[in-house]
Amino acid sequence: MSMLATVLLLWGLSLGPAAEAATFVDPRPDLWAEAGSLREPWADLTLVCRAQLDTSDFQLFKDGVAVGQVHLDEGATEWRFPLGAVSEGLQGLYRCCCALGSDRWTSLSNPVEVTGPGTLPAPKLSSSPVAWVTPGLTTTLLCRAGLLGVTFLLQREGDPQFLEVAEAPQANQAAFRVLRASNYTCSYRTHEGGTPSEPSAPVAVEDMAQPPAPRLSVGRDGEVAVLAPGEKFSLSCKAPLDGMEFQLRRGGQEERSGSRWGTYPDRINFELKAQDAGLYTCRYRLREEGAAWSPDSAPVELLLSDGSLPAPAISAQSSTPGLGRGTRVQLRCRAPGAGHRFALVQEDRSGRRVRGVQSPEGPEARFELRDLSPLDSGNYSCVYAGPAPAGSAPSAALDLRWDGPLPKPRLRALWSGKVRPGQDAALRCEKPVAHTSLELLAAGEVVASAYGPSEDLVLPYVGPQHAGNYNCRYRSRWPLVSELSDPVELQVAEP
Template structure:
């Protein structure tokens, strides 16, 4: 026997719109207010509804994404909760979800705002007691207490006299905040007073001063190195917690015998970089906490590269030299710097682990001390330690061994410079040698002639 198959067709729906009251959710009788329904609803039909009043339904086809429903002469009967939704115009229509409700409150000018105060004090320790007083000429009315940003904290009561008291017998941290109160008539719909000015309840905890935090041996650590985070609390026999800024979880905890806790990081990785803070507390239940320490930043650096000059550190004017920066760092970015000259910084992204910065025609301004460093291509980049300095010496026509050399040509093709210490058999130098030899020969003939032509004594 074949089993029956049931097919369900699920109707699509649109997201709920937002609803608001302008200029205010609280209006005096005879005033004006506009209920605005905002959505991506151009070409749709918007329906406004009032809770418990089907006769107050209104609809419109807005040209854009806002449907405005004005009430130009507000009466007590307009008070209440409103919501809106929209639908397509085809048949059958597809409806959006209803908006969250918004309440229109009619406040009579004759009902002034009440006064609010905290007793015995606005500052209370956890576990203590406080009473919120709302004072008004409010016999026969209902008083509402509200906490800013917390709709679940609303409380109401019908006081016998002119003061409504809202006690909090065991204060906790979540009770902290700004409170206000107002009152209303008991008929339907009610008429509300203006809200009181806000009053702030502060939880004044017993606490210890914030600890000091520092990194040993240094805030800058080479990748794979070791560092210790030290937290000094000025109190003995405390529990210490270490946090990393941006991470709500505790990284490490310690209970040292003295007043300082040590949190070692024995093999530093890139993810260890960042800011750290710590705090301490008593070991009792509930604990009494200190404030958080100021943050301290751990900078993780790559190991420094090697730098060298080729073919030599001593180069004649016009000759070529290459500055090489080497590391175990494939796909890194290199930066070459010259000490005391920020304008000579050069960046390079080599394919391997060696970056070469050629100087094809050395001038006197190229002389100086150079260093390089590299960064891993991350966000943010992690830079290595700078290399040791290497000095480029520019010599006027001298070779690396100190022997005099003829002035070299101003420009030489790359790779054709004569190696240091070898004779330079260029055509110009051969011509100079021939001319020198000829000059010496002429000088010798002149001296010989002078010698043989001088007068001689007769024996």
């Protein structure tokens, strides 16, 4: 009798461990299939779930629903779920998870698709560390199958002569080094002379004479800073690769003052004292000998203001009698004379940031805030800078306040029709203003979240229990939160 008939069956289990695991950063287990004979892989199949840490509980899922759980008296790092001969009822998309204690589970493993006699599911192809080639960088393509011990085949689009072969007798993946740009696919075969699997989705590898430019920012991800002479500030340079050599530049020359530190492998922070106004850029290069520098980043501007010049005057004019959603506000900053560079500064509970800079011909700069939202609430002032380090004291503060909710986002599904059980359901939460995080809700409960600039939310490995209506919302600069979007219905196909 197969393991699926002997372990505790949990068909119809609610989100339980799978949903709970999504809220933790934890060791994800690995799942693969082993065949009794690679010449007939579906005649005798076993799924192997391997944990990164000792665990006493393993759980197996099929098409988004828990189908088996085993409890061990002593901890182990691996459990084998025998399927035996694969019948139609056993075909589907499997994943596993492991216990992290009495009430916590890991996130779900990678998926393994089980089909049936005469078919081999497509492998997955990915690039590392990036999807481009450049002098001095080794780019590899990793082809991964669900089945252990197969032979992998890499092909290049439009080149029937190009075929790389890699055997993996004790693994379920193989790495191929690529030296030229093209579209690549991979497949695999279970034995010599066997029919290859369906090809993977293609991966496009680009050719770049230089790596892409990094991104430089100051303060709260800003592009301009107004500082007093000698004031400390930090510049963050982020590259698309890990482990690069970074360089900070001012006026086209390397800036050697200050210190540097980093907690992430793809970026560096430069700590400096404000001594010289002007434009700062950064660049990076591979650590190999003779590697070329990347192009410079977009510049960050530093304005110095010692407060020795008279403060400007600030005034506001609104397009409507009261402040509300969609209102346009014009802020005017006026100095005693002409020839200055003005900066508009917003300050709220999150800190201070420059909203804009101008160098008008006359004594007045005009800044516009369009489509006013709660993100624009705060105290506004302006300063102007002359020949460094001369600069004005800040103007009197002008309070703009609108405490309504953030504008409602739009949620839309990135699929059509019904979602196949076991697949991921991706939704896009389109928001009209900047955000720091997104949340996907079902029946008022958060079921998925995302951080950073992406607008996509993923509900992983859906099953029948995931059917229903979903809304999204976004957050921006605590404690601001948006209204809920209109609902989107998720329908799950019959398994």
